[in-house]
Amino acid sequence: xxxxxxxxxxxxxxxYDGFFLTDFFKRLGFEVIVSIETNRELINQGxxxxxxxxxxxxxxxxxxxxxxxxxxxxxxxxxxxxYGLYDQMxxxxxxxxxxxxxxxxxxxxxxxxxxxxxxxMLKELIKIGKQFGFKKSKIxxxxxxxxxxxxxxxxxxxxxxxxxxxxxxxxxxxxxxPYNLEDRYIGYSIIQYLEEMKIEIVYSYLxxxxxxxxxxxxxxxxxxxxxxxxxxxELVKDRIDGVxxxxxxxxxPDSLVNELVIRKMNLPYLNLILDDINSLTGxxxxxxxxxxxxxxxx
Amino acid sequence: xxxxxxxxxxxxGDYHVPIKYLLKNISDSIIIDAPNITAKTxxxxxxxxxxxxxxxxKYTLGTxxxxxxxxxxxxxxxxxGCRYGYYSELQEQILKDLxxxxxxxxxxxxxxANFKDIIKKIKKIGKINYFKALAYLFITIKMIxxxxxxxxxxxxxxxxxxEKNSFKNLKEEMLVSFSNITSYLDLRxxxxxxxxxxxxxxxxxxxxxLKVAIIGELYTIMEPFANYELEAxxxxxxxxxxxxxxxxxxxxxxxxxxxxxLKLSHYVKYRMGADASDNVYRCEYLCQHxxxxxxxxKSSFCTPEIAIMPIISKICGKYKVPLLFxxxxxxxxxxxxxxRLEAFxxxxxxKRNK
Numbered sequence: 001x002x003x004x005x006x007x008x009x010x011x012x013x014x015x016y017d018g019f020f021l022t023d024f025f026k027r028l029g030f031e032v033i034v035s036i037e038t039n040r041e042l043i044n045q046g047x048x049x050x051x052x053x054x055x056x057x058x059x060x061x062x063x064x065x066x067x068x069x070x071x072x073x074x075x076x077x078x079x080x081x082x083y084g085l086y087d088q089m090x091x092x093x094x095x096x097x098x099x100x101x102x103x104x105x106x107x108x109x110x111x112x113x114x115x116x117x118x119x120x121m122l123k124e125l126i127k128i129g130k131q132f133g134f135k136k137s138k139i140x141x142x143x144x145x146x147x148x149x150x151x152x153x154x155x156x157x158x159x160x161x162x163x164x165x166x167x168x169x170x171x172x173x174x175x176x177x178p179y180n181l182e183d184r185y186i187g188y189s190i191i192q193y194l195e196e197m198k199i200e201i202v203y204s205y206l207x208x209x210x211x212x213x214x215x216x217x218x219x220x221x222x223x224x225x226x227x228x229x230x231x232x233x234e235l236v237k238d239r240i241d242g243v244x245x246x247x248x249x250x251x252x253p254d255s256l257v258n259e260l261v262i263r264k265m266n267l268p269y270l271n272l273i274l275d276d277i278n279s280l281t282g283x284x285x286x287x288x289x290x291x292x293x294x295x296x297x298x
Numbered sequence: 299x300x301x302x303x304x305x306x307x308x309x310x311g312d313y314h315v316p317i318k319y320l321l322k323n324i325s326d327s328i329i330i331d332a333p334n335i336t337a338k339t340x341x342x343x344x345x346x347x348x349x350x351x352x353x354x355x356k357y358t359l360g361t362x363x364x365x366x367x368x369x370x371x372x373x374x375x376x377x378x379g380c381r382y383g384y385y386s387e388l389q390e391q392i393l394k395d396l397x398x399x400x401x402x403x404x405x406x407x408x409x410x411a412n413f414k415d416i417i418k419k420i421k422k423i424g425k426i427n428y429f430k431a432l433a434y435l436f437i438t439i440k441m442i443x444x445x446x447x448x449x450x451x452x453x454x455x456x457x458x459x460x461e462k463n464s465f466k467n468l469k470e471e472m473l474v475s476f477s478n479i480t481s482y483l484d485l486r487x488x489x490x491x492x493x494x495x496x497x498x499x500x501x502x503x504x505x506x507x508l509k510v511a512i513i514g515e516l517y518t519i520m521e522p523f524a525n526y527e528l529e530a531x532x533x534x535x536x537x538x539x540x541x542x543x544x545x546x547x548x549x550x551x552x553x554x555x556x557x558x559x560l561k562l563s564h565y566v567k568y569r570m571g572a573d574a575s576d577n578v579y580r581c582e583y584l585c586q587h588x589x590x591x592x593x594x595x596k597s598s599f600c601t602p603e604i605a606i607m608p609i610i611s612k613i614c615g616k617y618k619v620p621l622l623f624x625x626x627x628x629x630x631x632x633x634x635x636x637x638r639l640e641a642f643x644x645x646x647x648x649k650r651n652k
Contacts, residue, residue, distance in 0.1 A: 051607040053599070053625065079568055091380055091571025095605040098566045098578070102609045112568065220387050220404070250350035252381050252601040259348040260388045263395060273349075 003031040004132070006109070007072030010035045011061030012093065013080060015178035017121075020150035021076060024125070027142045028134060033072050035064040038185035042067055043276050049103050056186065056248035056276055057179050058092050058099075065100055074109045075100070081114040087211070087224035090253050154206075161206035165239045170294055173236060175204045175229045175258070176246035180274065187246055189280055190272070190287065197291060202240060204232035217264050218257070226257045233265060242268040242294045244287075249275040268294060303327035306365035307374040308358040309335055311520045312445060312469075313545055315477050320438040324431040330370045332361050335523040339364060340628045346392050352381060353597030354517040356628055357524060359389055366398045377406035380572040380602055382517075437482050439549075444489040446546040448472070451496055453541060457533035458503040468495060503538070508590045508646055511540040513577045513610075515596035515603045518626055519543045525595055525624070526632050528639070532593075535643045540589070542580060543573065552576070565609055574602035581610045585617035590646045595624040620645055 006025050008014060014021075014034070022032050036042075038060055046063025054062075068075060079097040082088040097110050111124040122143055129139040165171065172194065174181060181187035181203065194201055204210075210231030214221055217230050233243060245262070247254035262269060270290040272283060305321055307314070309332045321329050333339070335357060343360030362373055377383035386404035393400065403419045420426060448469075456465045472492045479485045510532060518524045519541065532539055547555075552573075559579035560566060566578040577594070584592055594610060596603040607623065614621040622642045624635065 049608070051604060053604045053607075055601070058605075081569065091574070091602045092605060094568065095570035095574060095602065097568055098570055098575075098609065099605055101567070102565055102612055218387055220384060222383065250599045252352075252599070253384075255348050255351045255599075256355075256381060256384050256388050259351075260391055263391050 003029065004074065005031045005033055005072040006074050006076050007033045007035065007068035008076050009061055009064035009068060010037065011064045011183075012057060012096070012179050013078040015182055017078060019153055020146055021078075023149055024142060024146040025076070027146060028129065028132075028139075033068065035067045038063070038183050040185070043185065047276070053250075055092065055251050056274060057177070057251070059276065060179075060183065060186065061096075062100070062103065065104060065106075069104060069106065074107045075104075076109050076111070078111045078113065081112075081116070083113070083115050083224055085116055086222045087115075087227070088222050089224060090251075092252075158206045158208065161203055164200045164202050165236060167200045169198055169200045170242075170291070170298065171200045171202055171240045172294075173202045173204060173233065173240045173243045174246060175233060175243055175261075177225055177229075178203075178205050180246055180248050186248070186274055190244075190246065190283065193280075193284060193287060194291075199291065202236065204229045207232045207235055210235055217261050221257065223253045223257070226253045230257060230261050233261065233267075237265070237267060240267070241298055242270070242290065244290070245269060245271045247271075247273055249273050268297065303372050304330050304368075304370045305372045305374065306330040306332055306362070306368075306370035308332060308361045309521065309523075310517065311522065311545075312473055313442065313520075315473050316438045316441040316445070319441065319477055319479075320434055323434045324426055327372065330365055330368055333364050333368075335361065335521070344628045346396065348388075350599050352599045352601075353524065353627055354382065355385055355389070357517075357521070358385065359392065362389065362393060363396070366393065366400060371400045373400055373402045375402060375404050377404055380600075382572075437479075437485060440482065441476060441479075441485060442549075443546050444485070445476070446544045448489075448493060448496060449544065451493075453529065453533075453539040455499075455501050455503060455538070456530075457536045457538060458501040458507070460500045460502055464499050465496070468492070468499065508537045508643075508650065509540065510537050510591045510593060510646070511542075511580075511584045511589050512593045512595060513542070513580050513584075514573075514594050514624075515600045516543050516548060516573055518595050518597045518600075520545070524597065525626055526630065526635055528593070528595065528624070528635075531636065531639060532643075535640075537643070540584075542576075548573075565613060570605060571602040572600075574606045577603070578606050578609055578613070581613050585613060585619045589619060590650065591620040591622065591642065593622045593624065593642075595626065598625045598627040620649065 008018060008021060018034070022034060025032050042063035043060055045066040046059040046061070049062045049066060050059045065075065077097055077100060080089045080093045097108065100106070101108060109128055111121065112119050113121060113124070125143060126136055126139050176187065181191065191201060205228060210228045213231035213234040214227040216234045221227050245258045247258060258271060262271065270286060272286070305327050307317060314332065318329050339360035340356060342363045343356035347356045347359055358375070365373070375386040375389065377386065383406060386402055390402045405416055452465050452469060459465055475488055479488060512519060512528070520543065522529065529539055556569065556576060559576055560569070563579040563582060565582060566575045569575050581592060592614060611621060620642065622638065
């Protein structure tokens with residue numbers, strides 16, 4: 001029997017759980033195909049399927065799904081509602097399954113995460129594994145091994161991120177979601193530019209224990225990733241020179257949370273909003289003047 | 299602590315009548331009537347809001363500023379299942395930065411009402427007799443239910459009135475008399491009385507009249523100013539209107555209904571946030587029940603509703619039911635909206651005559 005091909009779109013949840021999922025399904029003997037890095041063509045594809053007011057990240061994601069459409073047997077999709085009552089997700093994450101299912105004619109394996117109603121990753125993976133004829137014990141074992149491996153991987157990234165804070169160069173905290181920042185087409189050009197300027201880039205999503213710290217800025221906040229982002233500001237505020245907020249147009253949670261944090265903190269900041277008409281020149285001018293200000297201050 | 303309490307809350311449709319009735323009876327504070335939303339309100343809200351926040355934020359912020367100018371010092375905000383639940387914290391910060399002194403009470407966070415929290419917050423307004431409060435809460439809820447029931451009848455028949463504005467005038471009369479009721483029995487009596495009055499208004503409704511349903515985001519649907527009086531405009535064209543979203547549904551029926559909808563629907567499997575999955579099911583239901591057209595309205599940047607737009611176009615395409623999208627912003631042109639609505643109406647009529 002040929003190996004079953006599972007496609008994972010490189011977008012949204014991929015940047016959080018992609019490493020784990022790839023490893024897990026490879027260990028079970030599937031062939032895992034991750035879509036290529038974002039490019040112009042993919043975004044155009046996404047625009048074709050999406051309705052025009054959707055946010056850039058979702059459009060990109062749909063582009064990746066379109067890329068995988070004919071290349072895999074099953075599409076692996078995570079539908080995340082919440083990780084608890086006060087750790088909810090943006091509604092786009094919650095509606096992902098229904099959007100993709102209605103727009104594309106695909107076989108979908110969906111992982112539904114809704115911890116408020118006791119639906120977590122392991123439970124869903126056991127359910128999926130059983131459909132393909134794996135034993136429960138085998139799945140749990142693989143789950144544990146993959147979990148350890150991915151934790152190691154993330155721990156290493158976090159350590160690198162933490163060490164950057166000790167550097168003597170100018171240090172800037174990037175407050176953003178990894179699916180914007182690590183995307184080659186969307187946020188990567190900004191990172192590249194800053195690295196050329198010999199600036200240490202600290203990522204807001206690569207810290208431990210930031211969730212609770214968000215209380216310093218906001219009591220009622222209930223989006224998990226936003227909480228972690230602004231918790232990171234509180235954690236490192238004395239050790240960095242400036243903050244750059246990067247959000248995709250028109251991100252729901254960011255529109256409110258970033259505004260609130262900007263009003264409450266007193267660090268130099270730059271608020272960048274990215275859309276798919278990506279003219280880098282304008283962005284770079286703003287980055288340049290921001291860095292000049294930081295140098296003048298320190 | 300602030301001295302005299304002047305309470306204000308944002309406008310939404312006619313629901314200021316029951317809410318004002320409740321507040322008036324359970325607390326000794328003065329209630330400030332929020333001024334009607336005008337172009338000035340929107341401009342005020344727009345000026346101080348973040349760039350791409352959804353429109354209800356701007357409307358309510360504008361209303362708050364106008365109320366604070368009138369002297370209010372206690373503001374009340376609700377919350378919902380999407381971004382709406384987070385409005386209050388940012389609005390509080392924006393208004394504080396503008397130099398106003400007030401307390402903001404948010405009743406729902408993270409899509410769930412926390413009673414302990416609410417009672418703690420209500421204590422800030424002043425002393426309240428809880429038994430009395432419960433009794434008045436019951437009357438208020440009943441009043442909302444009655445109002446919604448009458449609204450359903452009005453929507454279906456308003457377009458066929460023989461005497462111009464007869465429905466509108468009678469409704470205004472009803473709201474005034476509802477705001478002056480003394481007890482639950484009084485409310486019931488008045489409800490029955492007005493229900494009969496509405497039934498006896500003369501209409502000329504053909505059996506095969508055009509039926510149009512409105513679905514979409516809750517604030518834009520329920521606040522007539524936010525949708526540029528879409529319902530009245532439709533009624534002028536002699537159309538019978540159906541709309542499911544109202545306070546009664548959102549507060550009491552939704553929790554159970556949504557489980558049923560997810561099971562029945564062929565197009566949606568999970569909850570998609572706010573009212574999105576309800577609307578997908580509704581759209582399918584309306585198509586199956588031979589409605590002539592569906593209008594989907596929302597404020598710009600409403601994430602859950604944007605997500606369902608491709609799905610409902612797919613459903614309407616399958617059943618061949620005309621569908622019209624409206625996205626309302628602070629600077630939507632009313633003329634443009636009317637033109638599109640007229641074209642839509644003409645199309646429905648042509649489709650009928652074919």
